[in-house]
Amino acid sequence: MKRWLPYPTLSLFVLVTWLTLNQSVAPGHLLLGAGLGLVLGFAFRRLQPPPLHIRRRGLLLKLVLRVAVDVVQSNLALLRIILGGRSHDVRSGFVAIPLELNNPYGLVVLACIITATPGTIWMSYESQDGILLIHVFDLVDEEEWIRTVTDRYARPLQEIFV
Template identity: 50%
Template sequence: MKRWLPHPLLTATLLGVWLLLNESVAPGTVILGGVLSLAAVWAFTALDLPEGRFRRPRVAVELAFIVLHDIVRSNNAVARIILRRGKGNRMSGFVRIPLDLRAPYGLAALACIITATPGTIWVEYDSAKNTILLHILDLVDEQTWVGTIKGRYERRLMEIFQ
């Protein structure tokens, strides 16, 4: 059964989304959705993704609330920067941050967190040095950003994924 249907929950979810998007449960729609779902799942298994462990769901929930709070706070800060007349003394710049996190899923989550936060962009990841390069819209102090990324996000991601 695993050979024909390696990820049944993912297949069912994809089929469900297909049916919702088409707003139909006609036999042709169900058959086409089933075939596409199976093809997508087989392609997914061919990727040979690295093993990852998700530990400490309580820390993940805590991290989600922290990220949500930071996104709201950053939205307000970016709106004030944009709506303020003139440039003022705002200075944007790049910050290179050394990481201890090496788990691929943890790095992907960190990239999503940083990019989803307004005013910050993940520019580059150097796997040899294990550093990231960020562009910050309103860069006041580089060490504050290093402390924020390492203390608020990286530490929790390491608890979750390593």
């Protein structure tokens, strides 16, 4: 059964969504929706990520607290820039960060951390070279950003995710 219908719930959901969007249960729409559901079920099977293994849960909790503090501090710094009238002194820029982290789950969490921190955004990641490119709103010291991302976030994530 799994060979012909790898994700029956997903296929059924696609079929029902197709019929709902077209507001019709005509045989043509039934066939097209069922075919679309089957194709997307097979495509979804190919997208399945590797199994998740978390090694150090205590470090994960510590990282969550560290990120929460960093997000609050970044919000306050950004608020000082905006309300303090210092926005004309701000020098934005891109920082290329070499990463040893290559676990897909670790990279996703790192992307969430960087994007959730006000004033920074994840721009791209070159998996062949292990280079992460971020944009920083108030770039004072590029080396400090490299140390911050690698030491505060990437290394702990590398230890957390096997």
